[in-house]
Amino acid sequence: xxxxxxxxxxxVQVEVRLREGVADPxxxxxxxxxxxxxFKGVEGVRVGKSIRFTVEAxxxxxxxxxxxxxxxxxxxxxxxxxxxxxxx
Amino acid sequence: xxxxxxxxxxxVQVEVRLREGVADPxxxxxxxxxxxxxFKGVEGVRVGKSIRFTVEAxxxxxxxxxxxxxxxxxxxxxxxxxxxxxxx
Numbered sequence: 548x549x550x551x552x553x554x555x556x557x558x559v560q561v562e563v564r565l566r567e568g569v570a571d572p573x574x575x576x577x578x579x580x581x582x583x584x585x586f587k588g589v590e591g592v593r594v595g596k597s598i599r600f601t602v603e604a605x606x607x608x609x610x611x612x613x614x615x616x617x618x619x620x621x622x623x624x625x626x627x628x629x630x631x632x633x634x635x
Numbered sequence: 636x637x638x639x640x641x642x643x644x645x646x647v648q649v650e651v652r653l654r655e656g657v658a659d660p661x662x663x664x665x666x667x668x669x670x671x672x673x674f675k676g677v678e679g680v681r682v683g684k685s686i687r688f689t690v691e692a693x694x695x696x697x698x699x700x701x702x703x704x705x706x707x708x709x710x711x712x713x714x715x716x717x718x719x720x721x722x723x
Contacts, residue, residue: 554676562685577686577710586705588642588691597650597685598665603676617674622665 556603557610560633561622564595569627598622610634644691645698646723649710652683657715686710698722 565571574592581589604610611634618630653659662680669677692698699722706718 556676564685564687574686574688578688580709581705584705584709586701586709588644588701589705590689590691592686592688595685595687597652597683598662598680599652599683600662600666600680601678603678613674613676617669617672617677621668621672621674 552603554603554605555607555610556601557607558635559600559602559610559614561598561614561618562595562631562633563598563618563623564629564631565593566627566629595628607634640691642691642693643695643698644689645695647688647690647698647702648721649686649702649706650683650719650721651686651706651711652717652719653681654715654717683716695722 571593573594577594578589578592581592602610602613604613611632614632614634618632619625623630659681661682665682666677666680669680690698690701692701699720702720702722706720707713711718
């Protein structure tokens, strides 16, 4: 979407995931509960966050740079979490 | 991945989102904070969950049916949340 200022509005999804090896008690609880509800064959449950928003920027490269910076400084804890950014 | 039993293991992502109109205080807090950190032009922040796991099933249709049932009965609160299922 092109805005009045000439910049573009992008739809952003940031998926925040715990890094491999970091314990995920929420995922483990789900995995242990599923067989009792009759769901078989489920393994490796990991629970992360999905953050959606729109961002206004001159172009896609600028939008991606701003979102990457937001992830590193605010939306994730880089010690234990990874972020995957999708722009549309 | 084909398993010994002849069934297939699928990678699943379930994105759980609050329905439109449901208040999202976590998203609002992020949105209010971003300008103070120098991030402009961000709007409509919504925070959901991203649940990843693998499921073993005879085929993709069976896997999708099982995951849809899991979403309705266990992974989401259908009154306030929507789920989007991606299988690979």
